[in-house]
Amino acid sequence: MIVNMKDGASEQQIEHIIERVREAGYQAHVTRGTERTIIAAVGSGGRRHELEALQAAPGVDTVVPIAQPFKLVSRQTRPQGTVVTVGDVRLGGHKVVIIAGPCSVESREQMLATAHAVKASGATMLRGGAYKPRTSPYDFQGLGVEALEILREAREQTGLPVVTEVMGSEDVDLISEHADMLQVGARNMQNFNLLRRLARCNRPILLKRGPSATVKEWLLAAEYLLSGGNSDVVLCERGIKTFETELRNTMDLAAIALAKELSHLPVIADPSHGTGRRSLIAPVSRAAIALGADGIIVEVHPCPERALSDGAQSLDLDGFEAMMRCLSDPMRPTASPERSPGKYAPRSAAAPAAGSYNLHGFSF
Amino acid sequence: MIVNMKDGASEQQIEHIIERVREAGYQAHVTRGTERTIIAAVGSGGRRHELEALQAAPGVDTVVPIAQPFKLVSRQTRPQGTVVTVGDVRLGGHKVVIIAGPCSVESREQMLATAHAVKASGATMLRGGAYKPRTSPYDFQGLGVEALEILREAREQTGLPVVTEVMGSEDVDLISEHADMLQVGARNMQNFNLLRRLARCNRPILLKRGPSATVKEWLLAAEYLLSGGNSDVVLCERGIKTFETELRNTMDLAAIALAKELSHLPVIADPSHGTGRRSLIAPVSRAAIALGADGIIVEVHPCPERALSDGAQSLDLDGFEAMMRCLSDPMRPTASPERSPGKYAPRSAAAPAAGSYNLHGFSF
Numbered sequence: 001m002i003v004n005m006k007d008g009a010s011e012q013q014i015e016h017i018i019e020r021v022r023e024a025g026y027q028a029h030v031t032r033g034t035e036r037t038i039i040a041a042v043g044s045g046g047r048r049h050e051l052e053a054l055q056a057a058p059g060v061d062t063v064v065p066i067a068q069p070f071k072l073v074s075r076q077t078r079p080q081g082t083v084v085t086v087g088d089v090r091l092g093g094h095k096v097v098i099i100a101g102p103c104s105v106e107s108r109e110q111m112l113a114t115a116h117a118v119k120a121s122g123a124t125m126l127r128g129g130a131y132k133p134r135t136s137p138y139d140f141q142g143l144g145v146e147a148l149e150i151l152r153e154a155r156e157q158t159g160l161p162v163v164t165e166v167m168g169s170e171d172v173d174l175i176s177e178h179a180d181m182l183q184v185g186a187r188n189m190q191n192f193n194l195l196r197r198l199a200r201c202n203r204p205i206l207l208k209r210g211p212s213a214t215v216k217e218w219l220l221a222a223e224y225l226l227s228g229g230n231s232d233v234v235l236c237e238r239g240i241k242t243f244e245t246e247l248r249n250t251m252d253l254a255a256i257a258l259a260k261e262l263s264h265l266p267v268i269a270d271p272s273h274g275t276g277r278r279s280l281i282a283p284v285s286r287a288a289i290a291l292g293a294d295g296i297i298v299e300v301h302p303c304p305e306r307a308l309s310d311g312a313q314s315l316d317l318d319g320f321e322a323m324m325r326c327l328s329d330p331m332r333p334t335a336s337p338e339r340s341p342g343k344y345a346p347r348s349a350a351a352p353a354a355g356s357y358n359l360h361g362f363s364f
Numbered sequence: 365m366i367v368n369m370k371d372g373a374s375e376q377q378i379e380h381i382i383e384r385v386r387e388a389g390y391q392a393h394v395t396r397g398t399e400r401t402i403i404a405a406v407g408s409g410g411r412r413h414e415l416e417a418l419q420a421a422p423g424v425d426t427v428v429p430i431a432q433p434f435k436l437v438s439r440q441t442r443p444q445g446t447v448v449t450v451g452d453v454r455l456g457g458h459k460v461v462i463i464a465g466p467c468s469v470e471s472r473e474q475m476l477a478t479a480h481a482v483k484a485s486g487a488t489m490l491r492g493g494a495y496k497p498r499t500s501p502y503d504f505q506g507l508g509v510e511a512l513e514i515l516r517e518a519r520e521q522t523g524l525p526v527v528t529e530v531m532g533s534e535d536v537d538l539i540s541e542h543a544d545m546l547q548v549g550a551r552n553m554q555n556f557n558l559l560r561r562l563a564r565c566n567r568p569i570l571l572k573r574g575p576s577a578t579v580k581e582w583l584l585a586a587e588y589l590l591s592g593g594n595s596d597v598v599l600c601e602r603g604i605k606t607f608e609t610e611l612r613n614t615m616d617l618a619a620i621a622l623a624k625e626l627s628h629l630p631v632i633a634d635p636s637h638g639t640g641r642r643s644l645i646a647p648v649s650r651a652a653i654a655l656g657a658d659g660i661i662v663e664v665h666p667c668p669e670r671a672l673s674d675g676a677q678s679l680d681l682d683g684f685e686a687m688m689r690c691l692s693d694p695m696r697p698t699a700s701p702e703r704s705p706g707k708y709a710p711r712s713a714a715a716p717a718a719g720s721y722n723l724h725g726f727s728f
Contacts, residue, residue, distance in 0.1 A: 291650070
């Protein structure tokens with residue numbers, strides 16, 4: 001921390017701060033400028049909050065942190081990055097992991113049909129909500145334990161590990177028995193009691209970024225899990241609230257690269273919630289991968305127009321299969337409009353010419 | 365527009381609205397439900413603002429638009445997309461256009477050195493500020509006409525077309541003489557007098573998105589240009605203001621795909637202003653291209669630490685060359701941390717293993 005004294009702070013005020021910095025367990029390095037004095041608190045074993053409180057001391061202008069407030073999640077502690085293993089799936093390794101499934105488990109038939117179809121298209125993990133945090137109390141709240149049993153069956157039939165959301169501490173044991181990975185939803189990112197409880201469970205955690213959480217707050221939420229004993233944590237960017245309302249959220253894609261720069265934890269992207277718009281899911285997924293995302297979690301439903309939740313942003317089974325082809329083929333156009341081969345040239349909007357939309361390894 | 369009447373609106377109120385819809389130049393299609401009545405205004409030749417004003421009429425709950433408010437910029441009017449030609453560069457065509465140069469033209473030597481270097485690395489257009497919209501009146505405001513002459517010389521020496529910002533109507537003629545494309549800066553996106561003036565100039569326009577403008581507002585600003593007679597307009601996403609302050613702005617990357625879905629105009633990305641962080645420029649550029657961006661505009665300075673503006677987000681000449689290699693090579697890692705080959709495996713953070721970071725055409 002740097003304590004930045006006000007212009008004309010008295011010698012007595014400066015001495016007081018030096019003394020308080022030492023009391024807090026740091027060395028005080030003083031720099032006297034022509035108008036201002038700054039006091040750097042040096043060392044790592046001190047009590048940071050005592051330095052922060054100096055903001056209120058006489059003669060102090062500002063107290064400025066010089067180190068990040070998170071430690072265990074920092075990339076400095078593990079520069080090579082972390083791989084989190086869920087069943088036989090490795091998040092943070094060589095391969096981009098695709099997690100697919102319905103927003104909510106609605107029935108055995110719906111979940112099993114989706115599970116087999118997404119596996120056939122190349123997904124390596126399943127998602128499905130059993131306990132649903134819905135904005136309105138009148139909306140479908142999930143099938144609960146019945147859904148957990150269906151998810152277990154889906155895993156047994158397909159061999160794909162399952163991630164599902166846990167809404168409160170009281171559900172952790174039950175969900176841990178049925179699922180391979182527990183998701184903390186965006187609204188619960190700063191449910192600190194839940195985070196402390198999950199730090200003591202034996203399952204890896206998928207930690208979604210809160211809709212109004214900064215990247216630092218997100219990493220500090222992860223720090224709760226690591227500092228409490230659970231280091232198998234995967235971060236998930238799912239869009240933030242901004243003034244723009246054209247899409248469901250504003251996908252903060254650059255935050256994926258930033259989180260990977262600041263932290264060693266794997267980071268995945270949720271383009272379904274991040275955009276709320278089916279046509280953007282494939283292009284936003286490609287962008288997330290370009291930014292270094294370790295995986296994509298995507299909502300897929302056999303019949304989105306009948307979905308009990310998130311139908312508008314769910315891909316159908318064919319849509320998911322098309323997205324997977326688009327992600328694995330560097331030449332395939334995404335769902336966004338293809339480019340024109342020339343000004344006003346007549347061209348079908350539906351059938352992009354081969355090679356007309358070279359997204360990757362493109363030419364200048 | 366749909367006029368949605370309140371529960372229990374009287375027959376007299378409904379008749380009044382029907383009459384007013386007809387007066388505004390539309391047909392009124394009435395649907396009477398069990399509790400509510402809705403009146404659809406059908407047709408295209410009417411006076412839209414008269415419908416909007418019905419929000420204030422007795423018995424009306426809401427007036428909801430059913431069509432987009434922009435017409436000429438809409439993709440519906442030109443599904444094949446538009447190519448804007450600047451010199452011999454085509455924006456919106458097959459190739460991704462890379463526009464590079466310093467934030468501000470600071471000297472002849474600085475601009476010419478940058479111009480030759482970025483051309484050698486593959487840039488196809490030059491940028492450079494002559495008139496600078498700086499937040500503080502004490503910051504460097506640009507060299508003005510001297511910079512325009514330097515830009516002209518840079519174009520003559522390299523053959524690369526030049527884009528530079530125009531801050532007010534009074535500068536349009538002068539800048540049009542020297543530059544190939546005129547930029548409307550983010551802060552001027554809704555300077556309607558300037559937009560009306562630029563609609564009558566003979567240069568293509570680069571229209572940056574305002575930091576608090578929605579995608580619709582951005583497209584309506586472009587509509588000013590097209591409706592005033594200038595259809596050579598390129599949109600540029602450069603980040604929006606959000607609660608997140610870790611980066612200079614929040615790059616709304618999904619808005620690139622959305623703008624291309626809604627409009628036929630070319631869209632480029634400005635990762636320099638969008639992130640303000642040098643390490644994110646290459647990965648965010650790749651992401652923008654994955655989302656369908658037609659070009660990238662990037663700040664490059666021979667010595668960023670001596671730059672008079674935007675040094676922290678400028679690439680140096682080697683950094684730009686590295687970015688260009690990264691963009692054109694599907695296997696090259698970006699500046700973001702490379703992936704670990706295995707949990708806790710010892711590995712140099714500086715030297716990514718070949719093939720360990722397959723961004724494109726990746727494997728699952």
